[in-house]
Amino acid sequence: xxxxxxxxxxxxxxxxxxxxxxxxxxxxxxxxxxxxxxxxxxxxxxxxxxxxxxxxxxxxxxxxxxxxxxxxxxxxxxxxxxxxxxxxxxxxxxxxxxxxxxxxxxxxxxxxxxxxxxxxxxxxxxxxxxxxxxxxxxxxxxxxxxxxxxxxxxxxxxxxxxxxxxxxxxxxxxxxxxxxxxxxxxxxxxxxxxxxxxxxxxxxxxxxxxx
Amino acid sequence: xxxxxxxxxxxxxxxxxxxxxxxxxxxxxxxxxxxxxxxxxxxxxxxxxxxxxxxxxxxxxxxxxxxxxxxxxxxxxxxxxxxxxxxxxxxxxxxxxxxxxxxxxxxxxxxxxxxxxxxxxxxxxxxxxxxxxxxxxxxxxxxxxxxxxxxxxxxxxxxxxxxxxxxxxxxxxxxxxxxxxxxxxxxxxxxxxxxxxxxxxxxxxxxxxxxxxxxxxxxxxxxxxxxxxxxxxxxxxxxxxxxxxxxxxxxxxxxxxxxxxxxxxxxxxxxxxxxxxxxxxxxxxxxxxxxxxxxxxxxxxxxxxxxxxxxxxxxxxxxxxxxxxxxxxxxxxxxxxxxxxxxxxxxxxxxxxxxxxxxxxxxxxxxxxxxxxxxxxxxxxxxxxxxxxxxxxxxxxxxxxxxxxxxxxxxxxxxxxxxxxxxxxxxxxxxxxxxxxxxxxxxxxxxxxxxxxxxxxxxxxxxxxxxxxxxxxxxxxxxxxxxxxxxxxxxxxxxxxxxxxx
Numbered sequence: 001x002x003x004x005x006x007x008x009x010x011x012x013x014x015x016x017x018x019x020x021x022x023x024x025x026x027x028x029x030x031x032x033x034x035x036x037x038x039x040x041x042x043x044x045x046x047x048x049x050x051x052x053x054x055x056x057x058x059x060x061x062x063x064x065x066x067x068x069x070x071x072x073x074x075x076x077x078x079x080x081x082x083x084x085x086x087x088x089x090x091x092x093x094x095x096x097x098x099x100x101x102x103x104x105x106x107x108x109x110x111x112x113x114x115x116x117x118x119x120x121x122x123x124x125x126x127x128x129x130x131x132x133x134x135x136x137x138x139x140x141x142x143x144x145x146x147x148x149x150x151x152x153x154x155x156x157x158x159x160x161x162x163x164x165x166x167x168x169x170x171x172x173x174x175x176x177x178x179x180x181x182x183x184x185x186x187x188x189x190x191x192x193x194x195x196x197x198x199x200x201x202x203x204x205x206x207x208x209x210x211x
Numbered sequence: 212x213x214x215x216x217x218x219x220x221x222x223x224x225x226x227x228x229x230x231x232x233x234x235x236x237x238x239x240x241x242x243x244x245x246x247x248x249x250x251x252x253x254x255x256x257x258x259x260x261x262x263x264x265x266x267x268x269x270x271x272x273x274x275x276x277x278x279x280x281x282x283x284x285x286x287x288x289x290x291x292x293x294x295x296x297x298x299x300x301x302x303x304x305x306x307x308x309x310x311x312x313x314x315x316x317x318x319x320x321x322x323x324x325x326x327x328x329x330x331x332x333x334x335x336x337x338x339x340x341x342x343x344x345x346x347x348x349x350x351x352x353x354x355x356x357x358x359x360x361x362x363x364x365x366x367x368x369x370x371x372x373x374x375x376x377x378x379x380x381x382x383x384x385x386x387x388x389x390x391x392x393x394x395x396x397x398x399x400x401x402x403x404x405x406x407x408x409x410x411x412x413x414x415x416x417x418x419x420x421x422x423x424x425x426x427x428x429x430x431x432x433x434x435x436x437x438x439x440x441x442x443x444x445x446x447x448x449x450x451x452x453x454x455x456x457x458x459x460x461x462x463x464x465x466x467x468x469x470x471x472x473x474x475x476x477x478x479x480x481x482x483x484x485x486x487x488x489x490x491x492x493x494x495x496x497x498x499x500x501x502x503x504x505x506x507x508x509x510x511x512x513x514x515x516x517x518x519x520x521x522x523x524x525x526x527x528x529x530x531x532x533x534x535x536x537x538x539x540x541x542x543x544x545x546x547x548x549x550x551x552x553x554x555x556x557x558x559x560x561x562x563x564x565x566x567x568x569x570x571x572x573x574x575x576x577x578x579x580x581x582x583x584x585x586x587x588x589x590x591x592x593x594x595x596x597x598x599x600x601x602x603x604x605x606x607x608x609x610x611x612x613x614x615x616x617x618x619x620x621x622x623x624x625x626x627x628x629x630x631x632x633x634x635x636x637x638x639x640x641x642x643x644x645x646x647x648x649x650x651x652x653x654x655x656x657x658x659x660x661x662x663x664x665x666x667x668x669x670x671x672x673x674x675x676x677x678x679x680x681x682x683x684x685x686x687x688x689x690x691x692x693x694x695x696x697x698x699x700x701x702x703x704x705x706x707x708x709x710x711x712x713x
Contacts, residue, residue, distance in 0.1 A: 055579075055597040055601065056579060058577065058578050058579070058604060059708055060709055063705050097430075098430050100430045125430045149428075150370050151369055151370050151428035151429065152428070152429055
């Protein structure tokens with residue numbers, strides 16, 4: 001029988017091959033995908049995030065764990081879609097206009113995905129209009145923005161402004177992050193939340209959606 | 212703690228009087244004055260020789276080994292080894308000889324007149340006055356870039372320039388500071404300066420020339436203007452006899468400016484047959500690879516770790532900094548600048564310590580401390596934290612990824628020589644840089660090259676006429692590669708954050 005602990009370990013250590021193999025095995029045995037997600041994938045990504053926060057893991061390990069998780073999740077997706085399973089929440093995420101820094105944002109996106117969220121990643125250098133269009137189209141609960149440069153940070157404010165002008169600001173929560181961003185800055189530009197790193201972003205996202 | 216005792220050092224032929232702390236290494240003092248240390252200040256190349264004219268300069272074992280008895284008797288010492296312990300007068304050997312403190316003499320056509328070469332650094336400004344007939348250095352002035360009050364890195368300067376009237380303020384600050392240095396030089400030797408050549412990165416270029424740096428603040432980070440800028444001194448508010456021509460040399464693309472153009476000139480990369488590289492490692496790491504057939508350049512956001520920034524006990528290479536660390540019989544030995552109690556660790560010390568940590572198995576190739584601690588006590592009170600190693604991984608990863616990407620598009624991708632420019636490049640131990648995977652070339656192919664920006668500015672001044680300084684032929688050979696646009700950048704960057712296994 002497929003070993004859920006083996007899947008957990010494979011994701012935690014970024015062993016994509018094993019993660020995929022165990023997932024395939026589990027699916028062949030008709031194990032409920034939701035069980036795989038809840039009992040192996042989410043706990044593994046939580047643990048990877050905790051290791052990142054206590055500095056045991058760094059970007060490479062977290063990224064490898066995220067990749068293993070994604071590869072495994074990709075196998076489950078069709079089944080989840082088939083039965084119309086609802087995600088924990090829907091998220092639109094992107095690095096703001098003018099900024100090309102992608103890695104931190106990608107980690108947040110992966111951690112959210114690993115936390116059971118449906119994530120729509122708009123990529124980097126995303127103009128405000130594109131965030132607005134995605135909100136209209138995807139109907140997310142949460143909009144996440146990242147900026148890595150002090151000079152591109154103001155684009156977060158512009159984007160929130162654009163969401164307001166489009167009349168969609170109130171239907172979403174907005175969370176921001178990135179090296180130069182501070183909780184005070186988040187408050188000042190009218191964001192609902194701020195996260196310091198990829199792991200705390202998941203906690204904050206859950207908090208915001210529960211509020 | 213008692214205030215450090217100051218002693219005076221006189222530099223000839225400049226007639227410049229400096230005050231330094233007793234016991235200070237001459238290396239740190241003279242580097243700021245544009246003296247080059249071609250071997251990286253390791254007492255190997257003899258090129259930094261100084262002659263003691265007055266006073267006493269204790270001889271070190273290294274000097275006894277590398278200098279002849281006659282030389283020692285004549286007062287010759289190595290600036291990279293010696294420390295000032297009492298008042299002395301020194302003659303700088305390099306400035307008496309030809310322009311380059313290098314065996315390959317630079318050919319130039321002597322002409323009458325005087326010129327000034329200026330390295331407009333983000334942190335430091337250095338101006339050298341040259342006799343264009345002989346190539347001799349007649350005077351040197353250096354100062355802190357007054358824009359530093361707006362932040363240490365180029366991005367903080369761009370941001371400051373974007374505020375209302377910011378550009379005017381930053382521009383007049385830098386113009387006034389450089390104008391002051393040149394006026395002092397002109398007054399000190401009573402000569403009329405005919406031309407001034409300035410080099411600097413793209414942000415310094417824009418801010419000096421009062422060009423809007425807004426396009427440099429966001430993707431795709433393209434300069435507003437790249438070309439050669441010509442001024443008459445009075446247009447910059449400089450009152451100099453003869454109203455000399457002032458030229459800021461052209462940029463190469465993105466953040467890669469004329470400091471790197473100068474670096475290419477200084478290392479002879481554009482004439483080399485074999486593939487060569489030039490790395491200038493600061494907050495922005497600049498990377499050049501090429502030869503006479505073509506040259507690629509790129510800049511990569513390394514962050515401030517190489518300069519001791521964002522490191523818990525990080526500092527610049529100043530008194531009290533751990534600048535070197537080496538393993539002896541399994542334990543670490545440290546070199547603290549100025550002797551005394553350590554206050555922190557600078558970039559070169561950090562690279563040494565992490566390299567040693569990897570050797571000792573104290574740091575895993577993933578960057579993690581192998582014991583459960585999050586701190587490694589070095590030399591009381593200096594401690595290395597786990598997150599300091601992470602900062603170094605980001606910086607090192609950015610540079611190594613840039614190198615890999617540029618070399619990946621060249622064939623054959625084995626450079627015969629990699630030159631290290633700038634202060635960090637001069638101080639960093641090559642073996643340690645290699646151990647942490649910052650540079651992945653055989654040791655004997657890595658060479659420190661000193662202040663190549665200043666050197667290249669001097670070469671431009673001596674070898675070319677004002678009309679040739681747009682360097683159009685050279686610039687046509689150079690292609691700027693925007694690294695972040697590369698589809699594999701993230702993959703390679705993340706991979707490059709890891710340290711090579713033992």
